[in-house]
Amino acid sequence: MARVYNFSAGPAMLPTEVLTRARDEMVDYQGTGMSVMEMSHRGKHFVGIAEQAEANLRKLMNIPDNYKVLFLQGGASTQFGAIPLNLGNGSGKADYLNTGHWSVKAIKEAKRFVDVNVVADTKPENFTTLPAEGETTFSPDADYVHYTPNETIAGVEFPYIPDTGDVPLVADMSSTILSRPIDVSKFGVIYAGAQKNIGPAGLTIVIVREDLLGKSRENTPAMLDWATQAEADSMYNTPPTYAWYMAGLVFEHLLAKGGLEEMGKINERKAEKLYAAIDGNDFYRNPVEPAYRSWMNVPFMLADDSLDKTFLEEAGRQGLVTLNGHRSVGGMRASIYNAMPEAGVDALIHFMNDFAKRHG
Amino acid sequence: MARVYNFSAGPAMLPTEVLTRARDEMVDYQGTGMSVMEMSHRGKHFVGIAEQAEANLRKLMNIPDNYKVLFLQGGASTQFGAIPLNLGNGSGKADYLNTGHWSVKAIKEAKRFVDVNVVADTKPENFTTLPAEGETTFSPDADYVHYTPNETIAGVEFPYIPDTGDVPLVADMSSTILSRPIDVSKFGVIYAGAQKNIGPAGLTIVIVREDLLGKSRENTPAMLDWATQAEADSMYNTPPTYAWYMAGLVFEHLLAKGGLEEMGKINERKAEKLYAAIDGNDFYRNPVEPAYRSWMNVPFMLADDSLDKTFLEEAGRQGLVTLNGHRSVGGMRASIYNAMPEAGVDALIHFMNDFAKRHG
Structure with a gap:
């Protein structure tokens, strides 16, 4: 079959050029006579x-x-524990913004280790909105503030970076990293599971300001201690070498395409046209407050949910796959990360309009 | 270049048939129009x-x-912490056998969480031997006994399974799993990083007896809690899907080759001939007591270590690579896991004999 447009929330599409190169290098990486998977992580090639x-x-x-x-290794879910273990050793208090499914999970795990203060909570609005800029009051004695800039399930995204003063800001960027330029210097820690915008599942990137290292709580497992990993250049043990290599191919690909400025423009355009198609047709509905709609994850509902199954089947036959909403929400969700070509969004919009005409 | 014989201790060789199949399925897995890397872990294909x-x-x-x-995810090093966190919640005491580099690391990490009793220690012999069967006395009140059946660096391997009575036996089988048949029912927990005999780095298999689940210590990070992972079928978060797929290809390949009975015969033969070549030539030396020599990792020294560099260079030119010993030991090491063909061992022996003749 031809390559499909895969709207999975993650693991998600990878650029076809990257997969093709990985295929060509699989059995013999650049004349070394071995696959990247077979290389010692301490050898010069890897x-x-x-x-x-x-x-x-x-x-x-x-x-x-x-x-x-x-x-x-381990995923953002591992970092949900690592964050309080690495940072929660001052006052033992942390501020969390509760703005969706992943915030909930991060908070639940943090509570095992620190006192969590929920400083903003959009659960009463079913996570369809976000606190306005400047609206949230942070605790001056917190060890850190944690938030989730983009929530994959409800499809909300912060259009601003919260100002937490001197308290380090920690961001789970799993579903937004590399989608547009950001000012890293505003953050204490940025972390992201790879399987949306970086590479294959099994790799997690942690970007941490150096002055925050070396303060972990007693009984932090060595593998979860950022200082231990930083001292070892992420090779305290054998790292996920193949996922690291694939991530490198994606980074190279993004640089060649013009970097994050260019990705931001394309992603904004993709999102705008998809939301316009949803808003412009009574057959579809997106419940998120427009100012906080995600560029990456676009949930939408059919006016008649008895047509959900037909929608998914017909879409699948046209090579538009994994459009089902998260099991906790239902409906549809189109995840349109960097690797989703604009042509894929165009094809989805075309199908949605046609489907509405035939079934509306 | 043609495929080389790669004697790396891990990440290590994978069967060429497996890599070829992975290559062919990379861009479009069996007509799905997507790579395995791109599949939702909750979709029917994955x-x-x-x-x-x-x-x-x-x-x-x-x-x-x-x-x-x-x-x-995470590696055996993550399990070094997970083991005391999951099992050390009774007496809070654990017995450890200290028989090499990896035992040392497992013990160091366990001490953060439980009282470690070292019941056997071969460090005084520089880890070149092992306790004889029946020689070790275990503590009846220990929560578990931990040992490392095969040590990759010194190259020792237990030819027996220690009898710990009713105390659960925990084994780090990273470098011996799948190399021969074993009786799983003798163990409480078997764990293994994938990058030697299973698949790519970034995956760790844990085989755990059900009655040992659900007893974890307070403050165990959720991702390290085996019960949490077992309840979620290892999908508490996004698992390392591609590594899991590759492991599956290796398992299928091993079954087609006759399973572990057959692998055991081949591995024994490969090891025997390599040790015979070392013992039969004064130019080479392996310091391990013959009864405890590893089938998987064969360290050896040249009589004149000023020839080490020449040995590695000449071997490399013949497609025999990553023969350097671990940086803590020096000399040479040939790791000959399942995926190292017998022809690779034959080629190494031929080269060693020839090198000795020319330089001896």
Whole structure:
């Protein structure tokens, strides 16, 4: 079959050029006679791959020199525990913004280790909105503030970076990293599971300001201690080498395409036209307050949900797949990360209009 | 370049047939129009891949029904912490056998959480031997006993399973799993990082007897809690899907080759001939007591270590690579896991004999 447009929330599409290159290098990487998967992580070939990937990520995101970049295993869910273990050793208090499914999970895990103060909560609005800029009051004695800039399930995204003063800001950027330029210097810690905008599942990037290292709580497992990982250049143990390599290919691809400025323009355009198609047709509905709609995850409902199954089947036959909404929400969801071509969004809009005409 | 014989201790060789198949399926997995890397872990395609992999591993290892099989991230080093957190909640005491580099690391991490009693220690012998069967006395009130059946650096391997009575036996099988048949029912927990005999780095298999689940210590991070992972079929968060798929291809390949009985015969033969070549030539030396020599990791020294560099260079030119010993030991090390063909061992022996003749 031809390549499909896969709207999965993650693991998600990867650029076809990246997959093709990975295919061509699979059995023999650049004349080494071995696959990247087979290389010692301490050998010169893999160390070269790893260093180049980090250099390219630093360039893409313009990461200041006083930040470490870690390539870890375990997923953002592992960091939900690592964050309070690494940072919650001062007052033992932390501020959290509760703005969706992933915030809820981060808060639940943090409560095992620190006193969590929920300083903003949009659950009463079913996570369809966000606190306005400047509206949230933070605790001056918190060890850190945590938030989720983009929530994949309800499809909300902060259009601003909360100002937390001197308290380090920690952001779960799993579903928004690399989608547009950001000012890394505003953050204490940025972390992201790879499987949306970076590469295959099994890799998590942690970008941490150096002065926040080395303060972990007693009984922090060594593998979750950022300082331990930073000292070992993310090779305290064997890292997920193949995922690291794939991430490097994606970074290289993004640089060649014009970097995050260019991705931001394309992503904004993709999102705008999809929301316009939804808003412009009574057959579809997106419940999120327009100012806070996500560029990456676009949930929408059919006016008649008895047509959901037909919608998914017909879409699938046209190569538009994984459009089902999260099991906790229902309806549809189109995740349109960097690797979703604009042509894929166009094809979805075309199908949606046609489907509405035939069934509306 | 042609495929090389790569003697890396891990990440290590994978069967060429497996890599070729992965290459062919990279851009479009079996007509789905997407790569396995791009699939939602909750979609039917990936769930099928995941279940088949587990079924094949159960068949290969003859895993009893009262054991859960977990596919996790993080590496054996993560389990060094997870083991005391999951099992050390009774007396808070654990017995450890200290028989090499990896035992040392497991003990160091366990001490953060439980009282460690070292019941056997071969460090005085520089880890070149092991306790004889029946020689070790275990503590009846320990929560568990931990050992490392095969140590990759010194190259020692237990030819027996320690009898710990009713105390659960926990084994780090990273470098010996799947190399020969074992009786899983003798163990409480078996765990193994994938990057030696299973698949790519970034996946760790944990095989745990069901009655040991659900007893974790307070403050165990959710991701390290085996019960949480078992309840979620290893999908508490997004698992390392591509590594899981690759492991499945390896399991299928091993079954087609005759399973672990057959692998055991081949591995024994490969090891025997390599040790015979070392012992039969004064130019080479392996310091390990013969009864405890590893089938998987064969360290050896040249009589004149000023020739080490020349040995590695000449070997490399013949496609025999990553033969350097661990940086803590020096000399040479040939890791000859399942995926190292017997022809690779033959080529190494031929080269060693020739090198000795020319330089001896």
